[in-house]
Structures are given as structure tokens and as C-alpha cells.
Amino acid sequence: MQAFLALVDISDESALAWQERALCAQTDPEAFFPEKGGSTREAKRVCQSCEVRAECLEYALANDERFGIWGGLSERERRKLRRRAV
Numbered sequence: 184m185q186a187f188l189a190l191v192d193i194s195d196e197s198a199l200a201w202q203e204r205a206l207c208a209q210t211d212p213e214a215f216f217p218e219k220g221g222s223t224r225e226a227k228r229v230c231q232s233c234e235v236r237a238e239c240l241e242y243a244l245a246n247d248e249r250f251g252i253w254g255g256l257s258e259r260e261r262r263k264l265r266r267r268a269v
């Protein structure tokens with residue numbers, strides 16, 4: 184969650200309500216923003232059990248988040264998803 188707070192506009196409280204239930208808030212935020220080529224496995228594993236995964240992914244797609252794991256998907260996977268949706 185700390186990682187999120189650094190990236191999002193915290194003035195928009197309704198858009199952030201789901202983040203109060205973000206499972207990654209209880210884990211190492213660095214796992215969600217690995218170095219280039221670093222492992223995303225641990226972050227994705229956490230996302231699998233997260234109850235706000237759909238909201239998280241939706242937020243990342245809507246805000247064109249370029250870095251990190253959001254909703255269980257990497258930046259590259261989100262790009263692919265976006266291309267399929269067009």
C-alpha cells in the first residue's frame with residue numbers, strides 16, 4: 184500500500200476506497216515494483232488472494248499505470264490486455 188500511496192492522487196478518496204483492503208499493504212511493497220528482469224512471482228501470488236484484485240486492475244488500466252504489479256498483472260501483461268480490449 185505504501186507503494187500505491189506514492190503513486191496515486193490521495194485526494195480522490197472514493198477512487199482509493201478499495202485500497203484499504205489491499206492485501207499488498209500487509210506485505211513488502213518492493214515485491215510489487217521489482218527491478219527490470221526481477222521476479223514478479225511473489226507479488227502475483229499475493230494478488231491471487233486479494234479481495235480487491237478486480238478493482239486494483241481496473242484502476243491501473245484506467246490510470247495507465249506503467250510500473251509494477253497491479254491486480255496480479257505485470258506492466259507487459261496489462262499492455263497485452265489493453266490491446267485485446269481495443
Ligand code: SF4
Pocket residue numbers: 204205206207208215229230231233234235236237239240252253254255
Ligand atoms: S491485487 Fe495485488 S496489487 Fe492490487 S491491491 Fe491486491 S495485492 Fe495489491
